Amino acid sequence: MSEVLLAGVTHYPPLSMPDSLMADILRRTLADPSIPQLEKDPARWPQHMHDEWGHDEGLASAAVHRAALVAGLGRVREELDAFQPDLVLIWGDDQHENFHEDLIPPYAVLAYDDLTVLPWAQAAASAMTAGKANVWDEPPTQERLIKGHRTAARWLVEELIGEGFDVAYAYRQLHHPGLSHAFLNTVLYLDYERTGFPWPVVAMPVNCYGRKVVGARGFMTRLDEHPEPDPPSPSPSRLMALGGAIMRAAQRSPWRIAMIASSSWSHAFLCDHTWRLRPDTDADRNLYDALVAADYTKWESVSLDDVERAGQQEVLNWCILLGAARAAHAEVSWSTFIETSCFNSNKVFALWNPIERT
Numbered sequence: 001m002s003e004v005l006l007a008g009v010t011h012y013p014p015l016s017m018p019d020s021l022m023a024d025i026l027r028r029t030l031a032d033p034s035i036p037q038l039e040k041d042p043a044r045w046p047q048h049m050h051d052e053w054g055h056d057e058g059l060a061s062a063a064v065h066r067a068a069l070v071a072g073l074g075r076v077r078e079e080l081d082a083f084q085p086d087l088v089l090i091w092g093d094d095q096h097e098n099f100h101e102d103l104i105p106p107y108a109v110l111a112y113d114d115l116t117v118l119p120w121a122q123a124a125a126s127a128m129t130a131g132k133a134n135v136w137d138e139p140p141t142q143e144r145l146i147k148g149h150r151t152a153a154r155w156l157v158e159e160l161i162g163e164g165f166d167v168a169y170a171y172r173q174l175h176h177p178g179l180s181h182a183f184l185n186t187v188l189y190l191d192y193e194r195t196g197f198p199w200p201v202v203a204m205p206v207n208c209y210g211r212k213v214v215g216a217r218g219f220m221t222r223l224d225e226h227p228e229p230d231p232p233s234p235s236p237s238r239l240m241a242l243g244g245a246i247m248r249a250a251q252r253s254p255w256r257i258a259m260i261a262s263s264s265w266s267h268a269f270l271c272d273h274t275w276r277l278r279p280d281t282d283a284d285r286n287l288y289d290a291l292v293a294a295d296y297t298k299w300e301s302v303s304l305d306d307v308e309r310a311g312q313q314e315v316l317n318w319c320i321l322l323g324a325a326r327a328a329h330a331e332v333s334w335s336t337f338i339e340t341s342c343f344n345s346n347k348v349f350a351l352w353n354p355i356e357r358t
């Protein structure tokens with residue numbers, strides 16, 4: 001009987017908005033007066049970006065991008081339906097949402113009970129989504145029950161401490177009234193067709209934003225703003241080791257566990273060498289090729305400086321996933337790389353063959 005399912009998805013916030021708003025991050029960057037005007041001229045952009053922007057500021061391309069993302073999410077959802085996990089463990093970034101100045105753990109296990117969240121009322125507090133419509137036309141009063149699995153979460157903490165990872169945990173929220181967007185969007189997007197998401201969720205936030213988590217509040221700043229850097233994130237190799245420990249624990253557990261890394265890859269708004277206009281696609285392709293080839297040495301050799309230069313902070317979530325795959329000698333069963341220049345970040349979806357109990 002298979003016991004563990006590994007997957008990677010995106011939680012790209014603009015997917016929850018209508019197509020007309022999907023290029024809003026780029027529009028906001030184009031409004032940054034500290035970025036040279038010359039760089040903002042579509043005529044000077046690389047061909048791919050120029051074509052994607054088109055004559056309608058990316059409106060037609062947004063529909064194409066959405067269709068690719070929804071197809072990827074649908075594929076992962078099919079696997080979840082077939083696997084029927086007892087719980088879904090999600091690795092995602094906390095962008096100054098639940099964790100603020102008073103506590104920034106490198107990573108943590110949220111051992112919450114069942115939680116009723118208000119996705120759109122709570123989105124109103126986010127700099128990214130405030131005041132924007134959602135594609136499902138759900139009202140601010142819309143509630144959603146996200147089941148928890150405190151027993152498994154507590155067990156995971158104990159196992160990780162036993163493996164030498166002194167992980168923080170919480171039984172209730174600190175600053176975010178629900179789940180921060182990496183986790184909430186993963187649930188909302190894996191239920192894009194709104195048939196329900198019946199599985200309990202254990203969220204494991206990772207401090208992906210590191211040097212930018214407090215000073216930049218885990219989001220956009222002007223290019224000429226230089227908030228004092230915070231201490232760094234954990235390194236890719238450390239997070240891969242953490243993923244290995246989680247996999248070993250899961251294989252000892254009585255549960256069927258789906259583990260999902262949730263994030264897009266290089267983010268334009270974090271990538272200074274592209275003037276924050278587009279993601280670092282070369283860096284992403286490099287890592288993607290290594291993912292497909294199961295070249296863990298390549299992933300492990302990436303430094304945190306490399307990650308930050310490429311605007312790949314959120315890929316740190318995937319480092320845990322790659323570490324888990326390595327520990328189980330898991331094989332990629334399907335993956336896709338969805339390239340974009342205008343929609344902030346490249347997206348990757350990946351699935352591994354379900355892993356048997358050892």
Ligand SMILES: [Fe+2]
Pocket residue numbers: 011093095182263314
């Ligand atoms: Fe994120």
